[in-house]
Amino acid sequence: MPDEPAIHARGVTRVYKAKPDPVTALGGVDLDVQSGEYFGLLGPNGAGKTTLIKILTTLLLPTAGTAKVAGFDVVTETAKIRRVINMVSGGEQSGYGLLTTREQLWMFSQFYGLANRQGWRKVDELIEITGLTGQKDQKVRTLSTGQRQKLNFARGMLNDPWVLFLDEPTLGLDVAAARDLREHTLSWKAAAPGRTLLLTTHYMVEAEQLCDRIAIVDRGKILALGTPAELRRRVQAESIFRIELDRLPHNGGINVIGDLPGVLSAVRVDEEVADGAASDRVALKVALADDSALTSVVTAVAERGSHLVGLAKSEPSLEDVFVELVGRGFGDEDGEESAS
Amino acid sequence: MSRYGSTTAKNPREAAEWSAGRVIRSNLRAVVGRAYPRVISLAREPSWLFFEIFLPFLAVSAFVFVYRALDAPEDFIGFVVLGGAMTAFWLNVVWMMAAQFYWEKDQGNLELYFTAPMHLMSILAGMAIGGLVLTSSRALAVIGIGSLVYGVTYDVQQPFLLAGVFLLTMIPLYGMGMLFASLFLLWGREAFHLAELLQEPIYFLGGINFPLRAIGPLAGVVMATLPLGVGLDAMRQLAFADSGVQGVLPVGTEVGILAAMAVVFLAAARMALGYLELLARREGRLTLRWQ
Numbered sequence A: 001m002p003d004e005p006a007i008h009a010r011g012v013t014r015v016y017k018a019k020p021d022p023v024t025a026l027g028g029v030d031l032d033v034q035s036g037e038y039f040g041l042l043g044p045n046g047a048g049k050t051t052l053i054k055i056l057t058t059l060l061l062p063t064a065g066t067a068k069v070a071g072f073d074v075v076t077e078t079a080k081i082r083r084v085i086n087m088v089s090g091g092e093q094s095g096y097g098l099l100t101t102r103e104q105l106w107m108f109s110q111f112y113g114l115a116n117r118q119g120w121r122k123v124d125e126l127i128e129i130t131g132l133t134g135q136k137d138q139k140v141r142t143l144s145t146g147q148r149q150k151l152n153f154a155r156g157m158l159n160d161p162w163v164l165f166l167d168e169p170t171l172g173l174d175v176a177a178a179r180d181l182r183e184h185t186l187s188w189k190a191a192a193p194g195r196t197l198l199l200t201t202h203y204m205v206e207a208e209q210l211c212d213r214i215a216i217v218d219r220g221k222i223l224a225l226g227t228p229a230e231l232r233r234r235v236q237a238e239s240i241f242r243i244e245l246d247r248l249p250h251n252g253g254i255n256v257i258g259d260l261p262g263v264l265s266a267v268r269v270d271e272e273v274a275d276g277a278a279s280d281r282v283a284l285k286v287a288l289a290d291d292s293a294l295t296s297v298v299t300a301v302a303e304r305g306s307h308l309v310g311l312a313k314s315e316p317s318l319e320d321v322f323v324e325l326v327g328r329g330f331g332d333e334d335g336e337e338s339a340s
Numbered sequence B: 001m002s003r004y005g006s007t008t009a010k011n012p013r014e015a016a017e018w019s020a021g022r023v024i025r026s027n028l029r030a031v032v033g034r035a036y037p038r039v040i041s042l043a044r045e046p047s048w049l050f051f052e053i054f055l056p057f058l059a060v061s062a063f064v065f066v067y068r069a070l071d072a073p074e075d076f077i078g079f080v081v082l083g084g085a086m087t088a089f090w091l092n093v094v095w096m097m098a099a100q101f102y103w104e105k106d107q108g109n110l111e112l113y114f115t116a117p118m119h120l121m122s123i124l125a126g127m128a129i130g131g132l133v134l135t136s137s138r139a140l141a142v143i144g145i146g147s148l149v150y151g152v153t154y155d156v157q158q159p160f161l162l163a164g165v166f167l168l169t170m171i172p173l174y175g176m177g178m179l180f181a182s183l184f185l186l187w188g189r190e191a192f193h194l195a196e197l198l199q200e201p202i203y204f205l206g207g208i209n210f211p212l213r214a215i216g217p218l219a220g221v222v223m224a225t226l227p228l229g230v231g232l233d234a235m236r237q238l239a240f241a242d243s244g245v246q247g248v249l250p251v252g253t254e255v256g257i258l259a260a261m262a263v264v265f266l267a268a269a270r271m272a273l274g275y276l277e278l279l280a281r282r283e284g285r286l287t288l289r290w291q
Helices: A049-056 A078-084 A101-111 A116-129 A145-157 A175-191 A204-210 A228-235 A253-258 A291-303 A318-326 B012-016 B020-044 B048-069 B075-098 B100-107 B109-115 B120-150 B159-187 B189-205 B218-225 B227-239 B251-283
Strands: A007-016 A023-033 A038-042 A064-069 A085-089 A163-167 A196-201 A213-218 A221-226 A239-245 A263-268 A282-288 A308-314
Touching: A007 A049, A023 A049, A023 A064, A023 A221, A038 A049, A038 A204, A049 A064, A049 A163, A049 A196, A078 A085, A078 B012, A085 A145, A085 B109, A101 A116, A101 A145, A101 B020, A101 B109, A116 A145, A145 A163, A145 A175, A175 A196, A175 A204, A196 A204, A204 A318, A213 A228, A213 A318, A221 A228, A221 A318, A228 A318, A239 A291, A253 A263, A253 A282, A253 A291, A263 A291, A282 A291, A291 A308, B020 B120, B048 B075, B048 B120, B075 B100, B075 B120, B075 B159, B075 B189, B075 B227, B100 B109, B100 B159, B109 B120, B120 B159, B120 B251, B159 B189, B159 B227, B159 B251, B189 B218, B218 B227, B218 B251, B227 B251
Parallel strands: A038 A196, A038 A213, A085 A163, A163 A196
Antiparallel strands: A007 A023, A007 A064, A213 A221, A239 A282, A239 A308, A263 A282
């Protein structure tokens, strides 16, 4: 069934027993992730991302609703799902510290049903790919956090999963290690087009770099879903430009620009000028009803003795989208992971 | 791009179809995989030589000196040495079987076991087999050193039967451990208190340091519940055939009891595991580390 979604969820709800009141971690999620798609769930702690992954990986039962992975029901066809998925979590400390990197991967290859020789071959291949050759005979307990997460990632690849779940995979990693891991994820995708990835993260860059589509999740609900470009457009109807001038326009300054037809607002943002302290250069953030109004802005400043020295169109970041949708930033979380 | 290879199946539906043979082979591989860390730890952690051979030997020695001070029959020394060796198996069952799932949960292994394409009984079986290999080496060392130092003589007329009874004892004993693994996880921290609480009574009821027949009618309770006690009683009868001390029941009967216990404990372990998995998925608090 080539057209069957890799992940299909309808009305998936999960309520945890808690005192004094039950906690609704997922409140009726509808989601379709197509085969071969890299899909991101973006949201703060407590948003319900992990709960959704646990349901899809057969670790949790939904309280209500239905979900299928690779066409198999998460409640009744768990054995089949487990043969085609794998999962890697951030900060994972799985396995046994007394084993070497190579031994640990081989042990997991046996859990995934690989024959002995096939297992060792796959282990050596993944050790090389993930750059753990230098640590292959090192005990797992002596690995650094980054090396450890590479090991976890290699574990997740052992059974060539059709659907891979990455739950905050770069949590706690330094910049280089996180970038390495993202590159591995992209290589994995490139190796076989049918592979599907569901990634949860609260790193915007990660979601944007890895995912074809993203769902912004908060308090157990999907607030928006689309490609990164679609999501950005969603919160920005107007065009925003950053204009740098060699000096302020005569006769009215930036008010002249603000009064032009098609200009919604014009704000001076001098702190963004790199050498603002050493010259008269000024930077303006100008919001236009549409791009065509830009011509009149450029003409108006030229007529008033200013020269354009820089022009850039500002795109909203995913964080802007998140703030717009949720009403708060990631740093202002009030959810709790215990509910997710 | 060939990095990360490519899947051999054409689609996930095809990849998920496993023959019965493949399911069995996969589960057997999982058993071997889980036994591996336990077996390899023999070579990796030599500290066990002190903690698990020398210290048990000291415990055995205390009883040896008590019996010698009381002029007890010399066979009692052999009973104590054999009992000391069997203690290692009980400790292994309590702390490395029963408590293991609880620790695996904390490490994050349990959720990976749940999502792997194998039955959790294979993991338990791997833990048991690995534990058995590991503990056998320790038990043999205790027997060897104890016998050598205290001059124990054995009268084994049916060595194969003795070996068979030992192996048969291990099945319900580790079956009990597999059952406790699920129960400990369900009961959480209280389970550890329970294990500690059980330790001394098991030493007593299991007749670790004395012939089980000495406890009178209580031996009947042991015969019905404790594979360690039943197996030890049968092994003593077979290892010290010329001793004047009788077992609680004839060896044949005790073998029958052990076989029945093996079935009961393994079936109970299977049921408890099924219930645990259901509860884990329904409540979400057993496999998720932070819940």
